[in-house]
Amino acid sequence: MTDARPGTDRHSTDRPAADRRAAVADLRRIGINRDHWYPVARSRNVPKERTFAAVFAGERIALYRGRSGRVYALEDRCAHRQVPLSMGVVEGDALRCCYHAWAYRGNGHISQIPYLPKGCERPPRGVASYPVREAYGLVFVFPGDPDKAESAPFPVLPEFAAASHRTMTFSRTVRCHYSFMHENLLDMNHQFLHRGVLGRIQPELLGYESGPRFVEARYLFVPAGGRKDRGAGLLSAEGIGGKDRPDVVTIRTEYPYQTLRDVPEGAELPAFSLWAAYVPEDAEQRTNHAYGLLMIAKPPVPGVLHLAWPLIRRFTERVFAQDRMAVEAEQRAWDEQGEDRNHEVFPLILDVREVLRSNGVPLDPPAGAPAAPGSGGRPGAVAEANGSTGRG
Secondary structure (H helix, E strand, O other): EEEEOOOOOOOOOOOOHHHHHHHOOOOOHHHHOOOOOEEEEEHHHHHOOOEEEEEEOOEEEEEEEOOOOOEEEOOOOOOOOOOOHHHEEEEEEEOOOOOOOOEEOOOOOEOOOOOOOOOOOOOOOOOEEEEEEEEEEEEEEEEOOOOOOOOOOOOOOOOOOOOEEEEEEEEEEOOOOHHHHHHHHHOOOHHHHHHHHHEEEEEEEEEEOOOOOOOEEEEEEEOOOOOOHHHHHHHOOOOOOOOOOHHHHEEEEOOOEEEEEEEEEOOOOOOOOEEEEEEEEOOOOEEEEEEEEEEEEEEOOOHHHOOOOOOOHHHHHHHHHHHHHHHHHHHHHHHHHHOOOOOOOOHHHHHHHHHHHHHHHEEEOOOOOOOOOOOOOOOHHHHHOOOOOOOO
């Protein structure tokens, strides 16, 4: 466990701050690593025999659910005239373009061109497809190397299906680089922002650990008076019974996901846990879609959580709105200044920045150089130029 004493900065050197900033890549120019599973839609947004237009880092993806109930993901373009396949029609487990009725299988191969004369050469393969997994009420795609999909870690959330918990799902677009989201949740020193919702809170960093792919911090949240949203009390250690106990909050970034667990002091099980993924929407990755699963333990009294649900939802939406205001303001400052001028002093945030930087990939490769594997460049571009696709 790393020493959490105030002022401890194991990243500090004798070099001037400007030199230290110049020595490392600007995190806001680092793209997310594609070789992971990312949610791109809620399952309910992809009903049977319907399409859904999703996006990952500027790459448009056509999701569709076939008659069998299986979800498929294809490049959102017809190989013929580039019309979005998300505008198409689902027939069985195939997807037919709305324009000239070219039909595609779930692997992206062309299954039919209705008017193609006999003897005419058909396009060799079609469009790219993506590995797909459906879990936790979300549709995940693997936008990186498809050969790595099977071995890539997938989120394990036992509380989601447990009878002892109920899950609240969040799906929101936030206009900022995904790294701001990780920093916001990990750095609980910003509770002054939420003073009108949480009252006065004194977060104490108990300690933190870090490694090449993770940072985990533990805080003690001690109430210090002030007016608090009723939903905050219902969600936290106070619970339905109104007990005034501090919470121990554990927050972990394990690339590329983030989790939070709130455990009442002296208790063994969390009052709630949160899993979150921040999925870039645009090619510059200055906008992300935040997917969150808040899994709340049910109290002993049946039906009480159901009654409290609207209050908890209102509270979480208020907190999220305040956080979104802050991180979007950070992004605007970066856009205006053209660089990261932050003077960060909190050691664990310096650590999480390094985790995000070292596991991500540069967004702007040198001119004329091929995009690095897993980079922000759209896969399959070279193969498409040769009339085929970059995926199986």
